[in-house]
Amino acid sequence: MASVSAWPERLSGKQKRAIEELVAGQEYANQLQILFCNPSSFQETGRLSSPKIEELIHKILRSFDQTLAVLSSVESAEVSQSQTASNEDSSIGGRRRPASKEKRGCYKRKRTAQAWTVVSATMEDGHAWRKYGQKEILNSEHPRSYFRCTRKYDQGCLATKQVQRMEVGSQMYRTTYIGTHTCTNHSFKAPPLIITDSECWGTATVNISDSSIPIKQHHDGQSDLSPTSVAVKQETKEETPTTPSDLTDLDSVMWKDLMGDGLEYCSEPAGMVPNVYASCTEMRSGNFEELEFGIKPMEFENDFEIEFDDSE
DNA sequence: ATAATTTGACCACT
DNA sequence: AGTGGTCAAATTAT
Numbered sequence: 008m009a010s011v012s013a014w015p016e017r018l019s020g021k022q023k024r025a026i027e028e029l030v031a032g033q034e035y036a037n038q039l040q041i042l043f044c045n046p047s048s049f050q051e052t053g054r055l056s057s058p059k060i061e062e063l064i065h066k067i068l069r070s071f072d073q074t075l076a077v078l079s080s081v082e083s084a085e086v087s088q089s090q091t092a093s094n095e096d097s098s099i100g101g102r103r104r105p106a107s108k109e110k111r112g113c114y115k116r117k118r119t120a121q122a123w124t125v126v127s128a129t130m131e132d133g134h135a136w137r138k139y140g141q142k143e144i145l146n147s148e149h150p151r152s153y154f155r156c157t158r159k160y161d162q163g164c165l166a167t168k169q170v171q172r173m174e175v176g177s178q179m180y181r182t183t184y185i186g187t188h189t190c191t192n193h194s195f196k197a198p199p200l201i202i203t204d205s206e207c208w209g210t211a212t213v214n215i216s217d218s219s220i221p222i223k224q225h226h227d228g229q230s231d232l233s234p235t236s237v238a239v240k241q242e243t244k245e246e247t248p249t250t251p252s253d254l255t256d257l258d259s260v261m262w263k264d265l266m267g268d269g270l271e272y273c274s275e276p277a278g279m280v281p282n283v284y285a286s287c288t289e290m291r292s293g294n295f296e297e298l299e300f301g302i303k304p305m306e307f308e309n310d311f312e313i314e315f316d317d318s319e
Numbered sequence: 320a321t322a323a324t325t326t327g328a329c330c331a332c333t
Numbered sequence: 334a335g336t337g338g339t340c341a342a343a344t345t346a347t
């Protein structure tokens with residue numbers, strides 16, 4: 008069959024990379040299938056709990072991410088190329104669109120990406136972001152800032168985030184991450200959110216039974232950010248009838264609960280508080296692929312019952 | 320000189 | 334029509 012090297016040479020490097028990603032993902036899926044057929048993958052509980060399976064799922068989903076990112080950037084490049092060939096200037100990849108305001112804003116909004124909301128005392132999360140907008144938000148004291156990954160045009164990384172200072176805590180920022188980082192930016196520091204206790208999944212409640220929660224580090228993560236998260240909530244954006252102010256109230260309540268319940272393990276510098284609350288939003292159901300913050304999708308099964316027959 | 324931010328306009332959604 | 338997300342020229346920072 009068609010191996011990667013046998014593809015027509017007109018394929019760009021990015022297209023080849025997309026194919027390679029898909030092939031890798033297929034390989035991981037095959038391995039996963041083998042594991043599923045192997046009874047030793049199941050514990051006495053009958054649940055899948057092998058870390059290997061989690062790892063494979065992670066890899067598979069990441070493969071999709073990478074492929075999508077690569078393909079998206081290829082598309083952009085092709086468009087700009089064809090436009091250059093025809094007559095117009097290229098706006099993507101080149102500098103700026105010179106005063107052709109008529110065609111301005113031919114962009115799509117809101118891809119079907121996942122979003123997470125993190126409440127933190129800092130806007131820093133270890134990734135390199137580029138601010139591209141700011142907006143006054145109705146009924147909000149502070150404006151909302153919009154950031155995209157600095158690798159957007161480099162590597163087609165589609166990750167964005169929105170940061171807004173919270174009304175009450177004044178020191179706290181609500182950060183909504185949209186989309187996964189697909190860039191290979193190895194200079195980034197520790198991610199902002201690490202789930203250390205699987206028991207808190209699904210219940211959306213805080214569970215800091217162990218006040219000496221070790222600052223879990225990523226495989227090769229640094230310690231200067233020392234992120235500690237205590238709660239993650241999953242929700243569906245479409246089914247959230249609450250107004251922005253309601254959300255804020257909810258968060259401040261959560262924040263109060265958390266503060267009152269023992270965040271003293273925080274060893275941050277003065278004024279620095281770790282992330283205390285994160286909510287996970289899916290714009291499309293049935294996909295627990297986000298692993299950027301160390302989230303372990305498999306552990307949703309405690310309450311969410313991941314079904315492996317993907318309806319839809 | 321280049322990169323990042325600011326800011327008003329444009330546009331998608333509801 | 335109102336609100337919020339994105340674009341891109343102008344401005345500021347490095």
